[in-house]
Amino acid sequence: MLKVEHIGIAVKDLSKSNNLFSKLLGKEHYKMEEVVSEGVNTSFFQIGESKIELLEATKEDSPIAKFINKKGEGIHHIAYDVADIHLEMKRLQNEGFVLLNEAPKKGADNKLVCFLHPKSTNGILVELCQEIEN
Numbered sequence: 001m002l003k004v005e006h007i008g009i010a011v012k013d014l015s016k017s018n019n020l021f022s023k024l025l026g027k028e029h030y031k032m033e034e035v036v037s038e039g040v041n042t043s044f045f046q047i048g049e050s051k052i053e054l055l056e057a058t059k060e061d062s063p064i065a066k067f068i069n070k071k072g073e074g075i076h077h078i079a080y081d082v083a084d085i086h087l088e089m090k091r092l093q094n095e096g097f098v099l100l101n102e103a104p105k106k107g108a109d110n111k112l113v114c115f116l117h118p119k120s121t122n123g124i125l126v127e128l129c130q131e132i133e134n
């Protein structure tokens with residue numbers, strides 16, 4: 001894995017949290033994007049090499065809505081940048097980690113992503129992401 005690409009934070013109200021995080025970080029978000037397949041609106045802040053991704057549910061059965069109902073707002077996942085997502089998925093599966101999707105899928109911010117089950121990673125949902133080359 002190359003670096004922590006971003007930290008995903010589940011929030012109830014994206015516009016309120018955009019204000020909060022722009023005060024906290026001293027800068028504005030650089031993009032907002034809806035990921036329809038995941039039922040989320042996202043907002044990204046660049047912090048050096050890494051990013052903060054705010055996530056707001058767009059529907060009741062969104063994974064983010066379920067997360068907030070269970071645990072409240074807070075850190076939802078940690079995303080690691082990888083050079084070759086297919087290789088990393090194979091490597092991690094061989095190490096005994098539980099992948100939540102069998103093939104990489106299209107995530108926010110022009111990435112291919114794959115998630116690892118928190119039960120196999122000390123309670124933290126892990127995202128692998130690889131930039132899609134255009």
Ligand code: ZN
Nearest residue numbers: 008053079127
């Ligand atoms: Zn993410």
